[in-house]
Structures are given as structure tokens and as C-alpha cells.
Amino acid sequence: MSNQEQHLKLWTRAFICLTICSFLLFLNLQMLLSSFPAYVKDKFLAGDLTVSLVTSVFAISAIATRFLTAVLIRKVHRHIILFIGLAIATIFTAIYVWADSIGSLLLMRVGYGIGFGMVSTIIPTFVSQIIPGNRLGEGIGYFGLSTSLAMSMGPMIGLNVTKHFGFGSLAMIGTVTVLFIFPVILLSRSIPPGLKKQAAAGGVPSPKQPFNKKLLFPALLNVCLSVTYSGLLSFIALFGESVHLAQVGLFFLFNAFTIIIIRPISGKLFDSKGHAAVLIPAAISVFTSLLILSYATSMPMLILSALLYGLGFGAIQPTIQAWMLRTTPKEQHGMANSMFYNSTDLGVAVGALMLGAISSASGYGMMYRYSSLFMILFLVVYVFVEFFNVRKQAEIPNVPTM
Structure with a gap:
């Protein structure tokens, strides 16, 4: 097979089309999430907690919904699940401005989480079915770029729209x-090949797959990374006000x-060298970024922190997702994607509460x-587990073939 054929x-x-859909979904999420605080x-x-x-x-x-969606x-x-989820997410985005109390707003957030959880499970599952196996890291890198770009552009758009036009205008843009x-989605005209048989049968399921324990380790690493992101998402606007940085967005x-x-570089590096070549330097980059940010009182320091965080975050996320997909057969890609996004949301949820209390x-x-410090934990756990795995492999005796 030629390189051109692989590319096509x-x-x-x-x-x-599915990559664009993922970008729009996460753009909607991040625009509003950054402006809520x-x-x-x-x-x-309200206080920080x-x-x-x-x-x-x-x-x-969203986490609970993904388990139910599975x-x-x-x-x-x-x-059907995809379009129902999109409808729920659209409705709850549109009615945010009607919330007249913390309680009603929290209920709307739960409703949106249900719709988002459904859609963010189905779209990545479709995508993982259509990426060539020998280009999984590269394909997930490009697909994941949609999520990372939304996570970067969304907060900036949300903060600026809210500042100049109000939260109501932002909710309308999000809708x-x-x-x-x-x-x-309709333009894509696609049901991935592995799912056509199921679709023709009206969604008749394949046998239930056993839980893949190999997913737990990369999921734990993703939780650590997501805790750091929750601190940026929830509090960077308030941090900017406290240190008088008007353009913190x-x-x-x-x-x-x-x-x-x-993103494209880390995906190809993962395919050729494995996850260690990406994760260790990327984790150091995120750690350094957060340390610089904690002392930032000027725009140059803020920009340097942002550049370093983008390098680390943009390399780690697709690498972990591709790693999880590579350790599972195609029929378990739905499980792997669900674990990946659940670990992201778990890190965001835990981080928001924990870091809110600290702030x-x-x-x-x-x-x-x-x-x-969560990136130090990331590195310590990763190096320890990988060292243990290498020793375990070394201890397995070579059995001569006949």
C-alpha cells in the first residue's frame, strides 16, 4: 500500500466530518464552562466551592451517562442515541439563562451532562472504527486536535463574549x-464498516465484552492531567483579576x-517510538507551565506558561487515548473511549472541588x-509502573522454539 493510499x-x-462534530461539541462545552465561574x-x-x-x-x-450509554x-x-444526545445538549444550552438560583442551574448542568455524555461516547467510537490500525496514533492525534483546539479556543471565546455582550449572548452562540x-453528521453519510451489520440488524448487540484492566493505568494518568486542566478552566479568569491581568484569556x-x-508530531512519535517518548517530556512541560503560571504577574510569563502547557497537554491527551485504543480490540473501542473521556471528566470534577477548596x-x-504536583504524581506513577513492567518482561524466560 502506498503512502498516498494510506493518507486517503x-x-x-x-x-x-466526525472530527468537525467533535470540535463543535467541545467548543460548546468549553465556551460556557470557562464563563460559568x-x-x-x-x-x-457564590464562593469558590x-x-x-x-x-x-x-x-x-457525563460520567454516569457514559456507563449507561455503553x-x-x-x-x-x-x-439514535447520538441524535437524542445532541437534542438534549442543545435544549439545556439554550435554557441556561433561565436559571434563577444555584439549584436550578445545577439541574441544568446535570441535564447538559447527560446529553454531552451520550454524544461524546458515540462520536469517538465511530472514529476509532474508521482509522487504519497502522495509523492509530496519527489518526487519534488529528481527531484529538479537535478536542484540544476547542479546549483552548472555547474558553477564550467564552470569556470575551461574556465580558463584552453578556452570558445570554454566549448561551445563544453555544446553542x-x-x-x-x-x-x-448528515453530511458524513457514514456508518463505520464494522458497525454496518449492527445497523442493518437494528442495533442488535454483539456479546458483552469483559472489562479490560489494561485501561486503568492510562486512565489514571489522564485523571492527573485533567485535574490540572480543571484549575485553568474554573479559575484562570478569577486568577487574572487577582493579579490584574486584563487579557488573561x-x-x-x-x-x-x-x-x-x-498534535501531529506526538501522534507520529507514539506510532514509531511508543508512549514513553511522548509522555515523560510532555509531563515535565505541563509541570513547568503551572509553576510559572502560579508566579505570573505579567503577560510574558502568562504567555510562556500557555505555550508550555499547550505542548504538554496537546501531546499527552492523544497519546493516552491512542494507547488505550491500541491495547483493546476494535469491538472494545467503545469501552476504551468511554474510559478515556470518563477519566477526563473525573479529573475535572475532582480537580474543581479540590482546587476550589485550596484557592x-x-x-x-x-x-x-x-x-x-499532580504532574509529579503523573511522572512518579508512570516511571514506577513502566519500570515494573520492564522487569516483569525481563524475568519471563525465553522458550526455545522447536
């Missing part, structure tokens, strides 16, 4: 963003710049220093 096989219309503080006079609940209840509901897809056609997913712009650069007691600078 990866960059199909279905792959491109300041909005909730201003409208409901209450603000962190807005992030945490969404993440918890059961549901064995009984219901996946496209339109989700609505755009419907025609793009630029963090996400420069973060996006290095993510765009590193209330010690301030935002100290909070980011504590947040950086």
Missing part, C-alpha cells in the same frame, strides 16, 4: 454551535498555538502550585 484511507469524508459569582454571589460545583455536577452526570448501545442503534452538528490562544504544532484557603497562585 485516513482522511475520508466520514473522518473529517465569573457568571455564577456575579449573579448568585459553590462555583466548582457547576463544573463537578456536569462532569459526574449498555444502551448494545440495544439501540447508535445514531447555534451544537445545532451545526446535525447537518455535519490570551492564555488559551497561545495554548492553542502549540497544541496545533505538537479559598490559600489563593490562586498557591492553588496552581498544588496543581502542578
